[in-house]
Amino acid sequence: MTALPYTIMPVVAVFIGAVVAVLRKPGPALTSAIQHLAAGVVFAAAAVEILPQEMHGASPLATLIGGALGVVAMLSLKSIEGRIGGPLGMLGAVGTDILIDGLVLGLAFIAGAKAGLLLTIALTLEVLFLGVTVTEGLGESVQSKVKVVAITTAIGLLMPLGALLATPVALFPPVVITGFLSFGLIALLYLVTEELLVEAHQKPDSPLISAMFFVGFLSLLLLEEVIA
Numbered sequence: 313m314t315a316l317p318y319t320i321m322p323v324v325a326v327f328i329g330a331v332v333a334v335l336r337k338p339g340p341a342l343t344s345a346i347q348h349l350a351a352g353v354v355f356a357a358a359a360v361e362i363l364p365q366e367m368h369g370a371s372p373l374a375t376l377i378g379g380a381l382g383v384v385a386m387l388s389l390k391s392i393e394g395r396i397g398g399p400l401g402m403l404g405a406v407g408t409d410i411l412i413d414g415l416v417l418g419l420a421f422i423a424g425a426k427a428g429l430l431l432t433i434a435l436t437l438e439v440l441f442l443g444v445t446v447t448e449g450l451g452e453s454v455q456s457k458v459k460v461v462a463i464t465t466a467i468g469l470l471m472p473l474g475a476l477l478a479t480p481v482a483l484f485p486p487v488v489i490t491g492f493l494s495f496g497l498i499a500l501l502y503l504v505t506e507e508l509l510v511e512a513h514q515k516p517d518s519p520l521i522s523a524m525f526f527v528g529f530l531s532l533l534l535l536e537e538v539i540a
Contacts, residue, residue, distance in 0.1 A: 315421040315475040318432045319414060322439045326410075326468030327461070329443025334457040338444060340515040345524045347512035350437040351504045352528025357434040358500040360536050361427035362420060366493040371486075378491030382498025385412075390506065406446050407467050410439060413503075414474020416496040421475075422482045423493060430536060437528075438503065439468060 332338070338346075366375065389408055413435050421428030446464045454460050481492050509525075 315414075315418045315428055315432075315478065316472055318421075318428060319417065319472040319475050321432055322410075322413070322417075322436045322471045323465070323468045325436045325440040326443035326471075327465045329440045330447045330461040330464035333444040333447035334451070334460055337448065341518075341521065343441070343444070344512045344515040344517065345521045346437070346441050347508045347515075348521055348524035349528040350434070350441055351508035351512065352525040352530075353434040353437055353532050354431075354500055354508070355504045355525075356529045356532035356536075357420075357427075357431045358497055358504070360533065361430055362423060362493060362497050362500065365423035365427060366490060366497055371490045374487045374491035375494045378494030379498050381491075382495040382502075385495070386499060386502040386506070403446065403449075403463075403467065406442055407470050409503075409507075410442065410467060411470040411474040411477075412499055413439065414471040414476075415478050416474075416499050417471070418475040418478025419481060419492050419496040422478065422489060426536070426539060429539070430532060433535070434532065435471075438508065439471065441508075443468065 389405070389412075392405070392408075417428065417431055417435055420431040443464055446467060447460055450460045450463060454463070478492075481489060484492075512521075
């Protein structure tokens with residue numbers, strides 16, 4: 313099953329996030345709660361669907377190589393984000409993020425339809441927040457609200473492009489697919505630990521907000537059991 317039709321959901325989420333942000337900027341507490349929720353959902357998708365599929369590949373070398381490349385790619389992305397400032401740097405960082413998310417989503421559908429569906433839900437929540445972030449960043453330099461929404465939505469279209477890049481992987485031998493899944497798993501863990509939760513903890517926190525991580529995690533676990 314191809315991931316391309318399912319990428320419509322995240323693109324629509326980016327658009328909705330942009331529209332909401334230009335009409336009424338979410339408060340820091342709500343933003344933090346959404347980030348915690350998205351982190352829990354993404355973490356559950358990685359643990360429940362991607363990790364088991366990757367382990368079934370039974371290829372330690374492929375897992376090591378794919379995982380190591382994932383670590384190098386994510387840390388390189390973090391280094392580039394730190395060096396490039398301003399709206400252009402922000403757009404480049406978020407665009408790269410969404411492109412990699414699309415690639416990982418495509419890999420998830422190679423692992424299985426259910427894995428892809430669950431990860432679609434997880435990434436939809438994540439890019440909803442990214443849409444708000446990009447809109448807030450552009451609002452400081454772009455006066456037209458219509459242009460801000462258009463630019464933000466255009467960046468969201470990198471998600472389908474990333475999914476297309478993953479399509480040929482399905483034709484590779486199982487051992488190579490295992491390596492790609494290991495790469496995708498590292499990318500998702502980086503998203504949770506180094507982006508969503510880090511940014512969430514820079515805002516006002518409370519036990520209720522922190523609990524949203526576990527709400528997201530348990531919600532995806534329950535959904536996985538319902539559609540099993």
